[in-house]
Every structure is written in structure tokens, then in C-alpha cells.
Amino acid sequence: MKTLLISLLSLLTTLATAQSIQLASLAKSAPAPIENLQPTAVTVLGEQAVTLDLENFDHFRQQIMPLIEKMATKQIVGLGEGTHGTSEFYKIRYWITKILVEEKGFNNVVFENDYADSYKLNQAIKKASATAVDTLMKQYLIAIWRNQEVKELLSWMQTHNRKSKKPVTFGGMDHMFMTNDAKIVRELTVPYRNAEMDVLTNSLVKLAVTRDSIWYSANRKDFSLADSISNRNIVQGYETAEEIHSLLPHLRLPADQHELATMMTKNIMLQLLGPFKYLTQKLSTGNRDSCMAVTATTFLRQPTDKLIIWAHDFHVAHTAIYGGAVGGTGGYIEQMRPGQYFVLGTGTATGTYAATDDHFITHASQMKSVPLDVPADTLWEGQLAKAESPAFYMDLAKWPDRTTNFTYRAVGYNPKSDKSTRDKSHPVSKLFDAYLFIRDTKAARFIK
CATH class of the missing domain: 1.20.120 (Four Helix Bundle (Hemerythrin (Met), subunit A))
Structure with missing residues (x-):
């Protein structure tokens, strides 16, 4: 094999080995599950849970700033989504991205989207009119990203880049x-x-x-x-x-x-x-998440470059789920950039989300609105749904370990949120640095 193959194999093997050791360590150290939280789950956190206003950007900015300040100390921030088709997850990540770019110097936004397609979109959108954004999205984004909420992000990027001395780059890390x-x-x-x-x-x-x-x-x-x-x-x-x-x-x-x-x-x-x-x-086989981590970090070309990643919760998570079979891009990134990664997970309990019946997601996949199964009390989402606030975030570094080992859902882009999506590989506090929860959500507004 040529030198490149040897170096790629060496890097991915090293990452995979380290991840395996990490998974084994976490499995041994995970706290024993508790029977239940109190009906008002957030009261366990007290002042550590911060209520969010999802209707007013200025209010949201004030409420989220303590978390923003933590993110700003890192070179890479992962913004997760508990499903691939929830309107509110796109909206709040757009708002957080806007703050990180405009106020904290972040200059790359990388999606769980094909690398070359994303490059073509980034190049085309520089010259495109606002009305052409829909067409470009259909051409270069897989179906999960083809919605009005992502269009708002891209339209803002267009405006920002035409005025700013430090433009933001849109990219992809998938293959x-x-x-x-x-x-x-x-x-x-x-x-x-x-x-x-x-x-x-x-x-x-x-x-x-x-x-x-x-x-x-x-x-x-x-x-x-x-x-x-x-x-x-x-x-x-x-x-x-x-x-x-x-x-x-x-x-x-x-x-x-x-x-x-x-x-x-x-x-x-x-x-x-x-x-x-x-x-x-x-x-x-080399796994997808280690490859995505390698690609994502290539956007950090200069010491001052900073990166925001949009992907599913369990890709941006610090470690994989389902016994190491799914996710964990964030863990590989942490190994390559120690101490420079922060990840926010997001979740919901009830409502609707957009999904497709396709086994493999493509640009042509057709999304539809489907209802979320009502989570049982044994689920992390079921417990948080009992909180008095309909939307809040938690700093998981402060979350008591005894309350973190619940089963949770891994809802992707297919129309399943039943028992088959459940996992209990690790406490949620080991997956994310912070977690944003919205009790009731709705399907993203997809562009047809």
C-alpha cells in the first residue's frame, strides 16, 4: 500500500483502539440505575436548569449565554439533534450558530452531509441570489437538511459573508x-x-x-x-x-x-x-464516525479557525451507543484535539418529526411528518417531560451522577421512535457536555 493508505490506516486504527478502551472504561464506571426521578425532574438540578424562550431571539441569547461562554473556550462545538427532522432543533442551533459566529469568532459550519456536495453548495451560494437557495439545497443537501429552518441559516450566512471581513464556510464531513x-x-x-x-x-x-x-x-x-x-x-x-x-x-x-x-x-x-x-x-472495517472526525478537523487550517458541527446527537456525542456500533464522532475528535471539544445534545418527548421510509438517505428521499411515541417513565425523555418548564438546558457537568443512567431514544431519519430505538450504553452525562430539552416539538418544514 502507498504511504497515504498506511497513514490513514494508522490514524483510524489508533482512534478505534482508543475508543474501544474508552467504551470499556465507561461500561465499568457507569453508575447503577436509579428507580425514578421526582415528577418535577428539573427540581433535582435547581438553578442548574435554565429555562429557554424559543420565541424571542434576544431572550434566548440572554438565557443561553452561560453555555455560549463555555463553548467559546473550545475550538470545536458539536450541536446535536435528537431526531433528524425536528423544527425546533434546527431553529435553536441556527440561533446558537449565529451567536458563535458573530460574537465568538467561529468561522466554519460543517454538516453531516457529503463533503464534495457541501463544497459545491458553499461555492454556489456565494454568487447565488436569495431566491436560488431552494434550488441549491435540493441539489447539494440530502433530504434531512432540505427544510426552511436550514434555509434560514444559509440565507443568514449569505448576508453575513457579504458584509463580514471574516466569512463563514459551509462544509460537510460525511462520505x-x-x-x-x-x-x-x-x-x-x-x-x-x-x-x-x-x-x-x-x-x-x-x-x-x-x-x-x-x-x-x-x-x-x-x-x-x-x-x-x-x-x-x-x-x-x-x-x-x-x-x-x-x-x-x-x-x-x-x-x-x-x-x-x-x-x-x-x-x-x-x-x-x-x-x-x-x-x-x-x-x-473502518467505521464511518472515525472518518467523519478526520474530515471535520481538516477545516481547521489556521490556529484561529473554529468549527461548529451539525449532526445527530449520537454522532457528535463523546462516545458511541449500542455497544459501540453507532456514533461517537465526537469521541474521535476529542482524541485528535484534546480539551478542544464541547458537545450539546438535544431531545424531545412528544410531537411530530420528519422522516423517510428510505433505508439509505439521499437527495431524492421524501420526508413526511410522523408522530413521536410517547416516552415511558423509564426513558430519559419521559422523565424530563415531567419538568415544569417546556424548554430548558442543563449543564451535565453539574448533573448528579446518580440520576443519569436512564435509557434514551436514538431516533434517526426513519419513522421509528418505539422500543427498537432505545439504548442504555452510557449515562447521558458521558455522551454530552450539556443537554437542551424541548417537551413538545413539531416536524421540520421541508422544501419540496
Whole structure:
């Protein structure tokens, strides 16, 4: 394997090993569960629970400032969402993002969205009119982000960047699709008339289009594809991207173009790294969250750069759930940037959220409003729903350990919030630094 593959494997293996040790340690140290909280759960916290006004930004800003000051001491802030389709989660994270950017010097907002798609959106939105934002969102954002609340964030970014001397960059840290990565690399290298590179980039674009079509088609009930075809696409895609990466320094691209082509190539390799390792070496697969952590931290190019991440609660969390099977991007980030990460989880009890029946989320997935199951008293959400305040946040560093080991829900983008979504891997205080709870919420207003 080339030097890049060795270094990527080394980094991801180190992160995975450290995460495994952390998971084992947490499992041993987790406090024993208690029977119940008092009906007014927030009274356990006293002044540690801060009521929130979700209707007035100025009031919200005053109430959230103690938490903002804590976030501001870190280089990276993770803003989680307890479901992928809740209007209020988008709204309050937009408000927090606005404060962190305008008042605390944060200059990157990175979504749980494809890296290359997000790059294209960031470039396009600089020149776009306000009325064009809907079209760009449909083109470059997967369905969970295609809503009016995210549009408000992007519209604010447009206005901010046209006036500010320190613009904010929109980016993505996920690796779902390959086509835009491959096309960008081809566009950057074509002017240099390198025959070998031309062959490789044309081949990579074809492989990427095939790979993305497999992802889209997998949502069809009648879809079937031989493993040999899919596996061959993975191996060829990884090896082609690796060859391109090794050839890039010989083209003498300008520094900014070389960096961009390198990142797009690496993004493809990260997407394919896990299955490629398994198919070629029969090693355990590299997990998605460690790859997202690697990509997210690349946005910190200068010592003064600061980063806000929008993703599901259990991606931004300090550790994974379901026995280490899901989430934990935040834990990997903490290992790479010790002491520089703060994460806010968000949750709700009742109401509606937007979801899709698709097994794999895409740009074309159709979202619908579905009701949340009423949480039982044994759930974290069920206990917090008994609080007198309908919306509040808690500094979990101050939350009594004896009250944190409840079962909680991991509601994603599918229409399930029943018993199948429950997990009890760790106390919530080990997952997040702070937690914002809204008793009753509604589905995001999706752009059709």
C-alpha cells in the first residue's frame, strides 16, 4: 500500500483502539440505575436548569449565554439533534450558530452531509441570489437538511459573508457520494494535459457514477446487484483514487488547487476505506464516525479557525451507543484535539418529526411528518417531560451522577421512535457536555 493508505490506516486504527478502551472504561464506571426521578425532574438540578424562550431571539441569547461562554473556550462545538427532522432543533442551533459566529469568532459550519456536495453548495451560494437557495439545497443537501429552518441559516450566512471581513464556510464531513468529488478532481487536472491523469480521472468519474447509482437504487425493493460487481467497483474506485493521489504532486497545481484535489481524492478513499480493507485484507472495517472526525478537523487550517458541527446527537456525542456500533464522532475528535471539544445534545418527548421510509438517505428521499411515541417513565425523555418548564438546558457537568443512567431514544431519519430505538450504553452525562430539552416539538418544514 502507498504511504497515504498506511497513514490513514494508522490514524483510524489508533482512534478505534482508543475508543474501544474508552467504551470499556465507561461500561465499568457507569453508575447503577436509579428507580425514578421526582415528577418535577428539573427540581433535582435547581438553578442548574435554565429555562429557554424559543420565541424571542434576544431572550434566548440572554438565557443561553452561560453555555455560549463555555463553548467559546473550545475550538470545536458539536450541536446535536435528537431526531433528524425536528423544527425546533434546527431553529435553536441556527440561533446558537449565529451567536458563535458573530460574537465568538467561529468561522466554519460543517454538516453531516457529503463533503464534495457541501463544497459545491458553499461555492454556489456565494454568487447565488436569495431566491436560488431552494434550488441549491435540493441539489447539494440530502433530504434531512432540505427544510426552511436550514434555509434560514444559509440565507443568514449569505448576508453575513457579504458584509463580514471574516466569512463563514459551509462544509460537510460525511462520505455518502463520490461523483462530485471525482468531477472536481477531473476539472482541476484537465488543463495540465497529463495523459495518465486524464485516463485515471475519467475512470474515477465512471466508477463514482456507478457507486452513487448503487446507493440510490438500494432503496428500491426490487433492486438486486451481484456482490462481485459491487465489490469490484469498491476496489477499483479505491485503487484509482490512490493512484490519482500519488500523481497529483507531479502536476504542479497551484497550492489551493492541489489542496482541493487532494481533499476530494481523500474523501473518496475515506468512503471506500472500510469495505476496501475488508475485501483486500480481510481486516475489520473502518467505521464511518472515525472518518467523519478526520474530515471535520481538516477545516481547521489556521490556529484561529473554529468549527461548529451539525449532526445527530449520537454522532457528535463523546462516545458511541449500542455497544459501540453507532456514533461517537465526537469521541474521535476529542482524541485528535484534546480539551478542544464541547458537545450539546438535544431531545424531545412528544410531537411530530420528519422522516423517510428510505433505508439509505439521499437527495431524492421524501420526508413526511410522523408522530413521536410517547416516552415511558423509564426513558430519559419521559422523565424530563415531567419538568415544569417546556424548554430548558442543563449543564451535565453539574448533573448528579446518580440520576443519569436512564435509557434514551436514538431516533434517526426513519419513522421509528418505539422500543427498537432505545439504548442504555452510557449515562447521558458521558455522551454530552450539556443537554437542551424541548417537551413538545413539531416536524421540520421541508422544501419540496
